[in-house]
Amino acid sequence: MAMTNRKLGVLMFSPAIIYVLAVVGVPFVLAFVYAVGDVKIASVGYHYVGLANFRSVLESPTFRRSLYDSIIFTVGTQVVVLVGSTVLSLALKDRFTGRGFIRFLILLPWVAPVSLGTIGWKWILDSIYSVINWVLVHLHFVRPFDTPMWLGEPTLAMISVIGVESWRLLPFSTVILLAGLTAIPRDIPEAAAVDGAGFWRTLFQITIPMILPIVNVAILFGVIFVFTDMTVVYILTRGGPYDTTQVLPSLAFFTGILGSDLAEGAAISIFLVPILVAVAYFMLRVASRAEVG
Amino acid sequence: MAIVETRKLTKVFKQGQPGAVNHVDLETREGEFLVFLGPSGSGKTTLLRMIAGLETPTSGEILIGGNVVNHLPPRERRIAMVFQSYALYPHLTVYQNIVFPLKAQKVKKELHKQKVEWASALLGIGRLLDRKPRELSGGERQRVALARAIVREPSVFLLDEPLSNLDAKLRASAREELEQFQKRVGTTTIYVTHDQVEAMAMGDRVVVLNQGTVRQIGTPQEVYDQPADTFVATFLGSPPMNLLETDDLIVGFRPERFLPSGLVAGSGSTDEIASRMKTEHLLLADVGKRVPLRFRVEYIEYLGAERILYGALEGGRFPGKAVASRIPSGVTERYEANSVHDFIVPESELKFFDRASEKRVAPKAIPWQ
Ligand SMILES: Nc1ncnc2c1ncn2[C@@H]1O[C@H](COP(=O)(O)OP(=O)(O)O)[C@@H](O)[C@H]1O
């Protein structure tokens, strides 16, 4: 009896194990194998080359630029999302007519397919058809033939990809923060009000510290999400202009898949690992602390 | 220190529905301990929250220290409130909790430490200052909440059922401490409770509320002995006052005044009565005129210090009416289910209410047979 139960258990559990091994484990191991070899797309044979790929990656200015961009992209997005979702969740916390509808609107970017949404943004930011520019021109902020090149100028391009990535991440973060805010008993801000605290003191000394564990979770999820994401960059700028919006995942893709240098692409993506491991470690720690608190 | 006054204060949460608080007029006295007493849902919390500024009145006025404060936010009302849940800030230590109102009200920094120490010493929580609220027991949390309330020396204290989360034993001692504490600081206090024992024990005066309206305001003795209507009469006292309905009147008498006739002075030889009681004092020494009633006991509750007999009247004008009697422990007489006894009520203890309005009216002579 015990034995059959055990067998049944293994049987029921094995699809999950096989799935994880096949979809996560094999590519992961393969990435390491490629990174220390000399494989190219369509090449035959495999020669161990040690750390040569890593050395070449580290020496490449494009890689350094991408690492820098990745950090700017990730941190910038987190800042925008954090401020935005705090404001939004505070605004959506209390009951008012139409709250349900506005919550639905804010959730839309999350449920809409990434590519679809991002292609929409590509048009919004297009050098000729940009509605933003159209509005700016009609408000006489800029002259008709001297409009900002949203995706063509390094700083603006970075701002644009950060903006669109934030737009994607905002619903998720807002929902998490809303859950945190709703968990604060009504008495607490009321006690603060009676104690003499105004809006800002209540916000910074009561509300935000109380939802901090949840904010941390939102940040860590966000960091992992943004740091590994290449969709927005790929669709909007392809890393351009001159690799100024190139992030590590997109660089790995361009080098490894489009540039056929699988080995170097694998080496690039392996640079993501220690950073993500550190983030995941903190995430688990924060999550377990939030439970105890 | 200040006087709180409400004028025709009303709160309607949903239009078309009965108000949670209806036309409440009341006025505290300087330094008074005023208790709002009423069943759950009677509007006590809503009334208190309007005074605190946490709820906007639908109509009517609130005055604190003689000024209308309707338009003032809570922090400008110079009040302190203790919530039923205590509402301690969970992420702050006890010290930080207590100092919070001082910071928020921009009290000079040099004074913070000294004031926190004063408040925490007053409540005996000096050694807890470094703990977080979750590391405290219920009684300790309640003290921290009180310390946070007094530290800024408010002109009015508002307390919403601050003892209801404590266990029975702790509640009794906390009740006494709180009462003493209020006498010492002398701050006008409004205290909300649904517990009549708390209200009677602590209140200088009691405001009895039901369905958002004030039924009676008076000292504990007044609301107990001279209830304004049948609601007050039955809400106070345990078990509640016995009520008998006649044509256009309701006659009431308290269970502790409904007693075995054999045990009341003047109903037998002194020896005989004394032999039936452990203690020598008589239940009602000189009661004057008495109303005899026959009482069929149906069941008995032993409460240690006393027994409660539940049953019904037999014969007379009110056959079958359910009544209760409270017998002090000194009485050794045995009562059994389904036995019939001769009981009496002193006529001076009868209360009369108008049957239509349920308001108390002057005593009348009614036929009992
Ligand atoms: N925020 C609210 N919205 C709607 N109805 C409420 C609200 N707060 C209280 N009430 C209603 O008002 C009445 C009085 O409530 P409350 O003042 O809390 O009573 P108590 O404190 O005496 O138990 C109740 O019927 C309650 O359901």
Ligand SMILES: [Mg+2]
């Ligand atoms: Mg209440």
